[in-house]
Amino acid sequence: MAIMLQDDNNRENNEIKRLLGGMPKIEAPENFEYNLMVKINNGSFDLKTEKPRFSFVYQRLVPASAAVFTIFVLFFIYGLDESSVDTMLVVDPAVEDDAVASMHDSVAFREVAATFGTKSEKNSNEVTPEKSSTFVSPDGKLEKSSSFAIDNSKSVDLDSYIRGDKRLGERRPNNLSVVSGGEAGRTNRFNGFLYRQNDKDLDTLKARIDSIKKNMTTEKTK
Amino acid sequence: MSKKLTTLTDEELIKEFQDFNTLEAYEILVKRYKDPLTNFVYRFVGDKDVCTDIVQDTMIKFYLNKDSYKSFAKFSTWIYTIAGNLAKNELKRRKRRTILSLHNDDEEKSLQIEDKSFIMPDRATDNQIKSGMIQKALLKVKEVYREVVILRDIQNLSYEEIAEITGLSIGTVKSRINRGRTQLQKLLSNIYKE
Numbered sequence: 001m002a003i004m005l006q007d008d009n010n011r012e013n014n015e016i017k018r019l020l021g022g023m024p025k026i027e028a029p030e031n032f033e034y035n036l037m038v039k040i041n042n043g044s045f046d047l048k049t050e051k052p053r054f055s056f057v058y059q060r061l062v063p064a065s066a067a068v069f070t071i072f073v074l075f076f077i078y079g080l081d082e083s084s085v086d087t088m089l090v091v092d093p094a095v096e097d098d099a100v101a102s103m104h105d106s107v108a109f110r111e112v113a114a115t116f117g118t119k120s121e122k123n124s125n126e127v128t129p130e131k132s133s134t135f136v137s138p139d140g141k142l143e144k145s146s147s148f149a150i151d152n153s154k155s156v157d158l159d160s161y162i163r164g165d166k167r168l169g170e171r172r173p174n175n176l177s178v179v180s181g182g183e184a185g186r187t188n189r190f191n192g193f194l195y196r197q198n199d200k201d202l203d204t205l206k207a208r209i210d211s212i213k214k215n216m217t218t219e220k221t222k
Numbered sequence: 223m224s225k226k227l228t229t230l231t232d233e234e235l236i237k238e239f240q241d242f243n244t245l246e247a248y249e250i251l252v253k254r255y256k257d258p259l260t261n262f263v264y265r266f267v268g269d270k271d272v273c274t275d276i277v278q279d280t281m282i283k284f285y286l287n288k289d290s291y292k293s294f295a296k297f298s299t300w301i302y303t304i305a306g307n308l309a310k311n312e313l314k315r316r317k318r319r320t321i322l323s324l325h326n327d328d329e330e331k332s333l334q335i336e337d338k339s340f341i342m343p344d345r346a347t348d349n350q351i352k353s354g355m356i357q358k359a360l361l362k363v364k365e366v367y368r369e370v371v372i373l374r375d376i377q378n379l380s381y382e383e384i385a386e387i388t389g390l391s392i393g394t395v396k397s398r399i400n401r402g403r404t405q406l407q408k409l410l411s412n413i414y415k416e
Contacts, residue, residue: 016403019410020360020375023353026264028256029274036252036281045286047279047308059318 232297240288248288251297252281258377259305265372266309268361276312280305299386302379306369306387313365359409367402374399 039045227235227246232254238247259280264273283304291300360368373384374395384399385392 012407013400013403016406016410017375019352019356020371020406021378022349023265023356023376024350025257026261026270026273028260028277032256032260032274032278033249033252036278037249039278039282040285045282047282 233293236288236291236297237293240291248285251284251301255298255301256281259301262302262372262377263305263309265357265360265376266306266369267312268357272312273309276305276308279308283308295386296383298379299383302373302377302383302387303389310365310369356406356410359406362409363402363405367398367405370395370398371402371406375403 227238227244227250230238230247230250232251235247235251238244239251256277259277260273263276264270267273267276280301284301291297360372363371370384370388373379373387374381379387381392381395384390384395388395390398
């Protein structure tokens with residue numbers, strides 16, 4: 001079978017050879033030599049079929065550089081903003097205005113400002129402390145309390161009070177000042193425990209202090 | 223002297239031309255090779271006018287670069303290599319032109335082949351029609367196969383000579399010839415079964 005196929009193949013190959021060999025021979029034109037010798041004698045050796053020397057430059061480099069140039073131009077027309085390109089890695093990340101505004105309004109911001117007393121925030125000392133605050137209720141909703149937990153007019157620094165200082169609330173209209181445990185003029189982030197003002201307690205406290213003072217004076221006189 | 227030169231081999235003639243710049247030796251070589259080269263280039267390119275230009279350029283290159291021929295090679299393979307390279311360049315240029323051209327010039331191409339003046343007078347005969355069909359089929363065969371098939375089956379060169387001209391190994395030449403013939407068989411199945 002294989003031999004038969006090979007024979008067929010050889011036969012077909014021979015047929016092709018016969019067909020190709022039987023083709024008429026093409027001859028050069030009669031004036032071929034004359035034209036050639038004229039060219040040689042005139043020294044005109046411009047080869048018609050010679051590849052042009054700029055072929056590579058023209059075919060490859062020019063289109064490529066044109067494409068690069070176009071991309072370059074389009075990039076600057078429709079591309080990224082110039083400022084963002086230059087300073088992308090230098091500038092601070094952009095913060096939305098609302099976020100900044102809410103940050104400035106927040107109690108925490110005022111606390112920090114009052115604590116560290118930055119130059120810009122010294123002017124904001126005039127800001128009155130908020131009398132209300134927002135808190136998360138146990139059921140997860142945001143609620144606004146009617147009054148802030150610490151009220152300057154109703155709060156005292158017990159130590160200062162005992163030492164006879166003025167009420168801090170009058171001197172420093174800041175919620176931090178009403179927190180006990182801190183010394184006058186010294187501002188710590190954590191100033192101790194809050195003392196919630198209670199008129200009855202205050203009266204009893206005053207009464208106790210008065211009685212202590214009385215006892216002391218009576219003992220001295222004795 | 224002239225009589226003596228005609229009896230010289232190709233290699234001796236080019237040696238004469240290289241050493242003494244004997245133009246007569248050059249002319250004899252041109253006479254010997256103009257027709258075989260024209261036949262080869264025409265079968266490869268399929269255009270008479272272009273083929274004449276290619277062969278002219280081949281001869282000019284030979285004239286200008288005679289010193290690049292080394293005596294250890296056969297002159298025929300050297301001149302065929304030049305002609306083959308120029309013919310390939312022309313085909314490449316044509317391809318580029320076809321890609322870049324806005325209009326489809328297929329009709330123009332077919333007209334070019336039909337208009338060959340050297341086929342026209344006896345075109346009516348069966349053999350001429352057949353050879354026209356074979357030429358068309360040949361032009362459809364892949365370039366790499368076409369070249370070797372022409373050199374082998376039309377120009378009757380040996381495998382060694384073809385290997386030298388194309389710069390391929392003999393094995394590759396043989397396999398390419400076989401593939402080329404197979405492609406031709408498919409294209410010419412109607413003719414050779416008649």
